Amino acid sequence: MEPAQNVLTGPLPRLTVIGTGYLGATHAICMAVLGYEVLGVDVDPDKIARLAAGDVPFFEPGLPEKLREALDYGRLRFTTDFDEAAAFGDVHFICVGTPQLAGSHAADLRYVESAFTELAKRIDRRALLVGKSTVPIGTAARLTTIVQEVSPAGTDLELAWNPEFLREGFAVEDTLRPDRLVFGVASDYAERALRDAFAPIIAEGTPVVVADTATAELVKVAANSFLATKISYINAMAEVCEATGADVNLLAKALSFDDRIGARFLKPGLGFGGGCLPKDIRAFRHRAEELGVGAAVRFLDEVDQINLRRRARTVDLVRELAGGSLLGVRVAALGAAFKPNSDDVRDAPALDVARMLYLEGALVSVYDPEANDNAHRLYPDLEYADTLGKCVRGAEVTVLLTEWEQFRRADPTLLGEIVAEKKIVDGRHALDATAYRRAGWEYRALGRPVVAETFDLGTHEKDSVAA
Template identity: 55%
Template sequence: MRISVIGTGYLGATHAACLAEMGFEVIGMDTDPAKVAALAEGRLPFHEPALPELLRKHVQSGRLRFTTSMAETAAFANVHFLAVGTPQASEDGTADVSQIDGALRALLAHVDQDALVIGKSTVPVGTARRLASMAKKLARPGTTVELAWNPEFLREGYAVKDTLAPDRLVFGTDSGTGLPILRNVYATALAAGTPLVETDFETAELVKVAANAFLATKISFINAFAEITEVAGGDITTLADAIGMDERIGRRFLNAGVGFGGGCLPKDIRALQARTRELGLGNTMDFLASVDALNLRRRDKVVELVELALTGSGARPQVAILGASFKPESDDVRDSPALDVAARLHERGFAVSVFDPIARHSAAQRRPELDYPETIEGAVAGADAVVLLTEWRQFRELVPGDLDALVRRRNIIDGRNVLDAAQWLDGGWNFWQLGRKPADGCAAVPAAAAGLDALAVRA
């Protein structure tokens, strides 16, 4: 069995390299010549731990190669994974599936042998069944093209592990004829005890968006309670610890802060709302609009807090933003809360410097108006406020002595609730966290101030 992966972005490049690691001969196909050239040289155009080594290993061994030719792809493989993008198409959140439609059409124009096409992209429910019908119509006479759906559950920063040792596998088929091939592809993971769900197209499609909708809801849920503790008093981290002890709830994804971002959760919850409306289900998923709005509102809170902290600081105060990617161990800045807050502060007239250990170049491409020093020292030099917005390890391990001699004013805002408040207060800093009660002897910002009563403590 030889396998192709069509689309070599984050998902496709990861899947292709991991399939080669599983022992298969693999070809990755993409229409972007520059991307294909880089991958063919063993160079990864994005950051993902452990993946560069895997890519180079199998490009050098010859087990993995890349092409821009769909004819070559069809001739090489009889199992084809579709891993192209499905971006948000419009303001109403509808997913654009034109790339996946186009990829299937282009592939079937060249397939002259029986083949299995396996979708991995996140798509609106109903897409797989429509594509299966398209495949039957477009298949050449004398050939059979079956479709299956195998959603991905990759976490950026852990994508290699999540592919080689997934926490579950989902196979969606219509007739079930593709199941033996799918079991063969993932034989190693299945032999290791990975749970397998075999189901229909629709359930397989919905599993991924349901998972993302639930995670987004869980994050916004704890941030909603953070808004309460910011006004009424209380400590959001202690609250999260307490309810997380309930095995029905669990502690993961109950971290209050500036909220979620990235290329999946925001896009997927908007696309799910749009799809349910198309299905005539009215307000079934309307609660996700509140989840989305609350998530964006946390960014407003951080901006308001910076403005509050720097009131009276003179003309054009300088703000150092620590973090640009939407999460650590990633250079992905799509819908990043950190980069969005930085841009909003810049628009309000602040001088903004952004430091991220990995995402500096991708952030600069998206928001070129901001300043991106190469070091954390360069970013915080002369700063009137330091704002931590991506919880990279080197930021979590900061202590006051690291920054004392660099900043102009000792104001720090911890937008991820990862720093030790007592340590910074003892170090003579003004310190803020979201959803946390003030330390003993320190005054909270009045709730009337911009509607915000985050932990604003004055040393």
Template identity: 60%
Template structure:
């Protein structure tokens, strides 16, 4: 008989994992402590935008006509403990307020609430991104809490989801990493992930510390690559080079690769910034802070890019934002997402607004979240309306919709045809042909 699965936490990670496990054929019970989330999910709806997730939920949520009924939701930890053989903990681990370190309060609370109800053998699987050393501590705590004692095991199984591709990444991951202490835990996880493993997904078995380090190491490497090409954009800007051609040339080297070599306003979102900061903080606690000193510069370069985008806009406005209209294309931190957490686009828009510019923003999916974070900005229902009367237009989130815009049509409604491509993703020759002044960081002016 297949194990029954539970998912603790139904945010971006948890909701996706729960729906994907139901798709793989398992009976799943998911828990959250927020009633509004449970109401939405029980109706087959999601509290965030993620392509394909709502359709997957509707296919499996119990009570929806035509569904398999394999996925249900609850707020009761006792029900979860009674139901499940494998419990996935998918709660948030944000950055501590005013510190670099990771806030483990949600993970700790979930383990405490679940552990005391575990009266029979079970496997608890952490998926949240946590500081190295957390699994050892949590395993000891579960052993103290659980009535089933040694019958309750802990494993760590980090997630590698990309927002916008989360469903695909869960059903067809590029690797599965499990940190375990015993053969039973490994066997159970091999059973859970049998379908992707059969498709050829590598299954990497390791110890607790290594499994905890994989996600933060991967994110640190990606962040470093992004900040490297942005540093090269600064050099190209000063020297008159073309960072796009530079990236193309070095990207052909298979040791380097072309991905994540597009210069622009940098990375953001709920993972990369807080993960590299938490990694630095944990390294300091372990007494090896010098090993990650370079990440401070990675973070610094990334944040500097936002200020440089503001300066390009100021230059286009003649040195002063007062009385100027600025159209901003993009609010989400990346395309195919409504996530505006630590969004470079919204940060740049906000900085210009606070310096006197009349800013109007449009984003295909991120408008509602952007309004909650920065209600004093102007918002429009289309790209055309966002740029109407603008002295300068900033492209800050690389949505496909923006790549397909008609440069001539937009040119007819702006005050001045000035475009700053903060993502180096638009075809400058097309915009220049339509009479626009096209600027991008690290690119020739003509």
């Protein structure tokens, strides 16, 4: 997508982005590339300095190049000064985090509330505050009252909600070419301001859903809850397959041909993690209980529990391959990030499994192409290797925990020459099981029998499938 020309009847609005973490930095950079003047704001001066110098403080493919492009255009600046932000912006996007509250499933809204109020206190003219953070239903209505009370602009300062749907590893594409835009608004002015703020994207044909703020708040948690449910559903079927000798991969393939179900996210394995799905479904359950409709989403508790059980079951498979005990067993853990193309280890199933193995006495070596540093800060007691070869050398059991392409492409014959024992647990159903078995590996995966003679569902040609 080329940088935007002025597609509006007037000048493009000037945008501020409050919070320059994963969501905020991506949004600020991409909006500047599209042609807007953007000011990124954060209370962390080190983060601001890095971004201003062209250094993205997290791993996201394609984003460093876009940052350099935006800085070169001269349309993107960064500051810690809220006074400057209030004077600069016409539309202010609030992109701060909403982590899980300590000791509770509720969302911690301190950072959101602080960002809205600190900015509102300084705004003395008509403007729009736009929340992009994932928040409980009713937050926008409550914040509207607060910001209009503290702002010199009074009711001329309006509030809207515009949820984000970024996938880590694809954030640039999801920002520049989203599959939809959702505008939660309370006035025609707010809708017009948002349409102006996304004009180049709308001009590309992106669907726009205009709703009330409560519906807009609900869209993100509803989407995440649906995805989490689909992932946990196939993992629940994996538990049934383990008890019956059925093959969950073939089951998923058969289900995927039903266009009511589809193949996306119907992939068995270690389950979901990261900074969104786990905490969002927990916060959604908590808020539903507060609203008196907890029974409607009580199934999400089992979705969460199924997901967590996959981690423990992966440890079981490693222990079984090790002969019944992990004490002193050298285990190579391939992956630490919650998904490939990310360095995010928040609620990462991979790192959780590595820790569980360590707590049972295994000698765990972890390698992740991008997340080693973040993982080491979280769990410094684990051993970290800086290459795949160093990680697996001398391993008695190898376990794939994050499906990086580097691990998918690894040659099982070459790997077999440097491990101590050819035993592998494929926690993501990402490896060519047949190739590993032919190379002499003992292969195990969640929801698959040890060895299954099956028929290909497309050709009915008999094939030997590794478990």
